Amino acid sequence: MNLALWIVAGLMATVCLIGSSKMFVPKERLAAAGGAATGWVEDFSPGALKAIGAVEFLAAAGLVLPAVLEIAPVVVPLAATGLVLLFVCALTMRLRRGERATITGDVVYLALALFLAWGRFGPEPFTG
Template identity: 85%
Template sequence: MNLALWIVAGLLALVCLAGSGKMFVPKEKMAGMGGAATRWVEDFSPLSLKAIGAVELLAAAGLILPAVLGIAPVLVPLAATGLVLLFAGALTMRLRRGERATIAGDLIYLALALFLAWGRFGPEAFTG
């Protein structure tokens, strides 16, 4: 189980690291890059997109670094819980916009973050 949690943490960290590009890519360019899947950026200000990107960057670091370094590993399930909230918000936003065709990724990431938070808070709290 511990290996599965590490794999999920690594996968989510990579997803968040890729998503943190919102801090550097202009809003107009992001809206046109991925077709319908990226039209959601039109609902947010550039500052909001930078904040979302910063949260994703912090989540990527929080999912891996505390456990690897052995410094405050309780931050890992807290970061996973934060991602649960982030992906729940993304899912809500997509449903509100009527983008039901693009919610599969958000649902998968939400489930992975829930699994990681449950595993790291509960039965596999870095015991091996």
């Protein structure tokens, strides 16, 4: 179980690190890059996109670094819980926009974040 949680944490950290590119890429370029799946970008200001990117970057760091460095490992399930909230908001936004065909990825990431939060808060907490 611990190995599965580490794999999921690494996968989610990678996804969040890639997603944090919103901090550096201009809004117009983001909107043009992914076609229909990135239409949501138009609904947010450049500042909001940078904030979302910053949250994803912090989540990536919070999912791995505390456990690896053995400093405040309780941050890992807290970061996973934050990701659960982020993906719930992403799903809500996609459903409101009528993008039902593009929610599959968000549902998968939500399930992985839930698994990670549950696993690290419950059966496999880090013990230093």
